[in-house]
Amino acid sequence: MKRYNGSEIFRNRCVVIATMHKKETVIEPLLKQEFGLKAITPKNFDTDQFGTFSGEIERVRNPLETVRAKALAALLQTNENLAIASEGSFGPHPESPFIIGNEELVILIDTKNGFEIIGRHFTEKTNFNHQKIENLNDLKEFSERIGFPEHGIILKISNEKNSESIYKDFKSFDLLHNQVVKLLDEEKKVQAETDMRAFQNPTRMEAIKQATKNLVNIINTNCPKCNAPGYSIIEAIRGLRCELCNLPTKGLKGYIFSCQKCNFSCERKKEDVNFQNATFCDYCNP
Ligand SMILES: [Zn+2]
Numbered sequence: 001m002k003r004y005n006g007s008e009i010f011r012n013r014c015v016v017i018a019t020m021h022k023k024e025t026v027i028e029p030l031l032k033q034e035f036g037l038k039a040i041t042p043k044n045f046d047t048d049q050f051g052t053f054s055g056e057i058e059r060v061r062n063p064l065e066t067v068r069a070k071a072l073a074a075l076l077q078t079n080e081n082l083a084i085a086s087e088g089s090f091g092p093h094p095e096s097p098f099i100i101g102n103e104e105l106v107i108l109i110d111t112k113n114g115f116e117i118i119g120r121h122f123t124e125k126t127n128f129n130h131q132k133i134e135n136l137n138d139l140k141e142f143s144e145r146i147g148f149p150e151h152g153i154i155l156k157i158s159n160e161k162n163s164e165s166i167y168k169d170f171k172s173f174d175l176l177h178n179q180v181v182k183l184l185d186e187e188k189k190v191q192a193e194t195d196m197r198a199f200q201n202p203t204r205m206e207a208i209k210q211a212t213k214n215l216v217n218i219i220n221t222n223c224p225k226c227n228a229p230g231y232s233i234i235e236a237i238r239g240l241r242c243e244l245c246n247l248p249t250k251g252l253k254g255y256i257f258s259c260q261k262c263n264f265s266c267e268r269k270k271e272d273v274n275f276q277n278a279t280f281c282d283y284c285n286p
Pocket residue numbers: 223224225226227228259260261262263264
């Protein structure tokens with residue numbers, strides 16, 4: 001069986017960061033510090049072809065397919081063999097649909113050695129929002145709520161025949177204000193949305209940084225058997241027992257980790273969690 005030397009397989013290589021929204025500002029320092037990677041960003045790399053948050057181009061694939069496609073497109077364009085891409089989504093938590101937030105995926109693809117390693121971060125901290133703007137009070141209220149101008153705002157006008165006009169990249173409140181006055185004067189129906197592109201949204205940029213840290217941790221987790229990097233969770237195990245009645249609940253009790261090289265897998269108990277709170281038990285608190 002082939003033995004690996006953990007993350008050394010990435011040491012001092014060149015990595016392509018597939019972004020046109022300045023994500024390299026948070027991704028590159030972490031990769032450089034941990035693995036000595038040298039980052040390049042492809043010139044004129046158009047990530048909008050994979051869909052935009054503002055809806056000019058629809059996202060047709062799920063976030064994992066999208067982030068993989070971005071990384072592979074960057075490799076194709078640059079003729080390199082190591083790439084990183086990220087993709088965000090906004091909405092319910094993948095496992096707890098009542099929690100709304102931002103999930104960021106960061107993927108590392110190594111076509112030379114056949115690795116695909118994925119980091120994730122979910123946070124409820126997001127200013128993802130939209131609002132109908134009927135007057136200037138609405139605009140003032142919305143822009144304060146989402147943290148303009150540090151965070152960008154996009155204006156959308158619905159035209160006839162289901163088409164939309166989009167206005168973005170306002171540098172100041174005056175410019176935003178003037179555009180809204182003009183549109184309201186023309187009796188247009190104005191909708192304001194948070195700009196979710198990373199360079200227009202420091203809250204999201206922080207989430208991408210956290211997802212990159214998660215990726216670094218996973219890269220640094222080696223398979224106990226073959227020592228390949230990226231030994232990671234492939235499944236969650238439920239059935240944590242209730243603290244009162246001792247019956248299994250839907251609570252998480254551990255994870256199954258697996259190696260993508262030798263297929264070795266093992267179960268690891270969730271740290272510091274022994275029993276489920278009775279509030280979440282179907283028997284004690286139906
Ligand atoms: Zn292994």
